[in-house]
Amino acid sequence: MSTKLSRFTRKVVSLAKKAVGGDPDPAVEKGDGGYADWVIVGLHGLREYLGHPYRRLLDVLHEMPEIVAEFGLSVAELPDFTTVCTRKQALEMQIWRVLLRLSAQLQETGDVQAIDATGFDRISASQHYANRTNYTFSSVKTTALVDCQTSLILDIHCSMKQPHDTQIGWQVLKRNLHRVETITADKGYDWDEFRHNLREEGVRPVIKHREFSSLDAAHNARIDDETYHRRSVVESVFASLRRRFDDTIRARTWFGQFREIVLKAAVKNIEAAINL
Numbered sequence: 001m002s003t004k005l006s007r008f009t010r011k012v013v014s015l016a017k018k019a020v021g022g023d024p025d026p027a028v029e030k031g032d033g034g035y036a037d038w039v040i041v042g043l044h045g046l047r048e049y050l051g052h053p054y055r056r057l058l059d060v061l062h063e064m065p066e067i068v069a070e071f072g073l074s075v076a077e078l079p080d081f082t083t084v085c086t087r088k089q090a091l092e093m094q095i096w097r098v099l100l101r102l103s104a105q106l107q108e109t110g111d112v113q114a115i116d117a118t119g120f121d122r123i124s125a126s127q128h129y130a131n132r133t134n135y136t137f138s139s140v141k142t143t144a145l146v147d148c149q150t151s152l153i154l155d156i157h158c159s160m161k162q163p164h165d166t167q168i169g170w171q172v173l174k175r176n177l178h179r180v181e182t183i184t185a186d187k188g189y190d191w192d193e194f195r196h197n198l199r200e201e202g203v204r205p206v207i208k209h210r211e212f213s214s215l216d217a218a219h220n221a222r223i224d225d226e227t228y229h230r231r232s233v234v235e236s237v238f239a240s241l242r243r244r245f246d247d248t249i250r251a252r253t254w255f256g257q258f259r260e261i262v263l264k265a266a267v268k269n270i271e272a273a274i275n276l
Helices: 004-020 037-050 054-061 065-069 081-090 093-103 127-133 165-174 192-200 214-221 225-245 254-274
Strands: 112-122 139-147 153-159 182-185 204-207
Touching: 004 037, 004 065, 004 093, 004 254, 037 054, 037 081, 037 093, 037 254, 054 081, 081 254, 093 153, 093 254, 112 165, 112 225, 112 254, 139 165, 139 225, 139 254, 153 165, 153 254, 165 182, 165 192, 182 225, 192 204, 225 254
Parallel strands: 112 182, 182 204
Antiparallel strands: 112 139, 139 153
């Protein structure tokens, strides 16, 4: 019987090949070719799964020839840890988003989804980097769309500013209308135009109104509380992400931090699928 580690490795390699698109390149080509993008994506997924820093990951893999073989490599062909680190920054964000989308297809989703936002703390950057980039933020606002039946993370949006939940909510849901039937969210998403847009697309919004009048209270009284309270699944998912991967983002650049958060979500989805 295969171990969870080998099952995870096979799955993340398979999804990585699909995420980069086209026919998979050879794992490594001599000369200028270097390592295929899918190898780098897969190694980063494995790094998040094992919770190792770059140097430690490559040290451990030198003692795991069978796991390395899943990448089409021998132990002697493993990249240097600096290569794994720097190549991540060069890969387009779209690849990591596709990886997340593919990981969310590993299970059948339900008919109720939920959306909410939280903040992930960032490590301190160097003073030089802070001055050069007007670096004043201390956390990354992270909005997640989650399936309430499976707790799969369907999509992630990250921002260094504090955009209103309704604006980001529509942006996220617009990308996922094909797999959302009923969306539940807290009062931070209370906006009539947001509800109208969802209904126009055939999505049922279950979002409570902020009570400024008796009419708002009447609207809330008609809401299906059982469906509405399923939005707590998002909070549980955020809590599990923090327990599993820590709540501090390690990447130094904002685009590196976005990639890190999306990758953590994809790894969580894959891990849930192999545990079934």
